[in-house]
Amino acid sequence: MTREDAPKTKPCxxxxxxxxxxxxxxxxxxxxxxxxxxxxxxxxLSHEFAGGLRDLDRFEYVYVLHFLDRxxxxxxxxxxxxxxxxxxxxxxxxxxxxxxxxxxxxVVRILRIKENEVITSPLDVFDETPLLDLKPxxxxxxxxxxxxxxxxxxxxxxxxxxxHLRGIPHHHEH
Amino acid sequence: MTREDAPKTKPCxxxxxxxxxxxxxxxxxxxxxxxxxxxxxxxxLSHEFAGGLRDLDRFEYVYVLHFLDRxxxxxxxxxxxxxxxxxxxxxxxxxxxxxxxxxxxxVVRILRIKENEVITSPLDVFDETPLLDLKPxxxxxxxxxxxxxxxxxxxxxxxxxxxHLRGIPHHHEH
Numbered sequence: 056m057t058r059e060d061a062p063k064t065k066p067c068x069x070x071x072x073x074x075x076x077x078x079x080x081x082x083x084x085x086x087x088x089x090x091x092x093x094x095x096x097x098x099x100l101s102h103e104f105a106g107g108l109r110d111l112d113r114f115e116y117v118y119v120l121h122f123l124d125r126x127x128x129x130x131x132x133x134x135x136x137x138x139x140x141x142x143x144x145x146x147x148x149x150x151x152x153x154x155x156x157x158x159x160x161x162v163v164r165i166l167r168i169k170e171n172e173v174i175t176s177p178l179d180v181f182d183e184t185p186l187l188d189l190k191p192x193x194x195x196x197x198x199x200x201x202x203x204x205x206x207x208x209x210x211x212x213x214x215x216x217x218x219h220l221r222g223i224p225h226h227h228e229h
Numbered sequence: 230m231t232r233e234d235a236p237k238t239k240p241c242x243x244x245x246x247x248x249x250x251x252x253x254x255x256x257x258x259x260x261x262x263x264x265x266x267x268x269x270x271x272x273x274l275s276h277e278f279a280g281g282l283r284d285l286d287r288f289e290y291v292y293v294l295h296f297l298d299r300x301x302x303x304x305x306x307x308x309x310x311x312x313x314x315x316x317x318x319x320x321x322x323x324x325x326x327x328x329x330x331x332x333x334x335x336v337v338r339i340l341r342i343k344e345n346e347v348i349t350s351p352l353d354v355f356d357e358t359p360l361l362d363l364k365p366x367x368x369x370x371x372x373x374x375x376x377x378x379x380x381x382x383x384x385x386x387x388x389x390x391x392x393h394l395r396g397i398p399h400h401h402e403h
Contacts, residue, residue: 107321113383114378114380144284147291148288155278156362160292187330188321188328188330191321195378198374202289202366203287205288205365208287
């Protein structure tokens with residue numbers, strides 16, 4: 056084994072809670088930003104971790120890391136995102152849930168914290184998805200003003216496709 | 230067990246490669262943005278995953294998820310970040326590496342991709358850190374213009390402390 060081989064150890068994690076969403080059998084590709092007006096998206100931490108939520112409500116956004124436990128497909132190194140009309144790209148150039156390590160990452164708005172629960176803007180995960188970690192989204196570290204949308208910017212129908220990427224419901228003309 | 234208890238399953242992951250950095254015994258708290266001018270920060274994927282890197286170089290930034298395998302301390306639910314002068318906050322309101330699930334998340338700039346390697350701007354991790362996943366940073370999804378810096382904004386010495394948060398070397402007046 057050379058030094059540049061992947062390590063052989065298999066890190067194992069223990070969920071710190073579960074995510075409650077209305078999605079039982081279907082989930083959007085990415086979070087829908089519109090607030091449904093009810094407290095239905097909740098990060099429910101095990102009580103032993105509730106103390107760790109202190110001061111998190113001073114942030115506008117939080118990173119939610121979760122275990123994509125419903126994914127059973129074997130990952131392919133190339134992907135054709137369902138909304139990208141036949142475009143094929145490398146897996147690590149997508150946010151596809153079918154990955155070698157099924158760790159999901161969502162950025163959502165923090166609405167309120169109640170004891171061991173964080174009420175958030177809509178999340179793109181199935182109900183009862185295991186929660187692995189929460190990290191505060193710092194404007195200084197994470198809001199990259201000069202970011203881009205990668206290969207999606209090269210597509211003809213870019214504006215429309217970015218609505219799909221964001222999970223925004225919209226009208227299709229036929 | 231009620232439905233809102235944390236799931237009992239322990240998800241295990243297999244690193245997809247390793248991260249090469251110059252940090253053998255010390256690592257900065259967050260990525261330093263300045264380019265050292267040499268290709269010393271590299272995400273080295275196992276060859277079986279190299280095909281997944283296709284098209285990733287169209288993005289300016291990438292999320293790097295890694296296993297914080299050097300952390301041996303037991304997490305505490307409150308943290309006093311070393312740069313925050315005695316301020317104590319909840320663990321999930323910090324990016325401390327000592328967490329219930331030691332998964333690290335860094336946003337770095339993609340400089341170049343060469344076969345199974347991604348050359349990036351400086352990363353805040355130890356050399357040979359196991360790499361778990363790469364996800365493209367989409368401007369549309371991830372660049373939150375109305376984000377804030379949470380409780381750090383309440384501190385008196387905010388501008389200076391945000392330099393610490395970003396890992397920017399700077400002069401201290403005595």
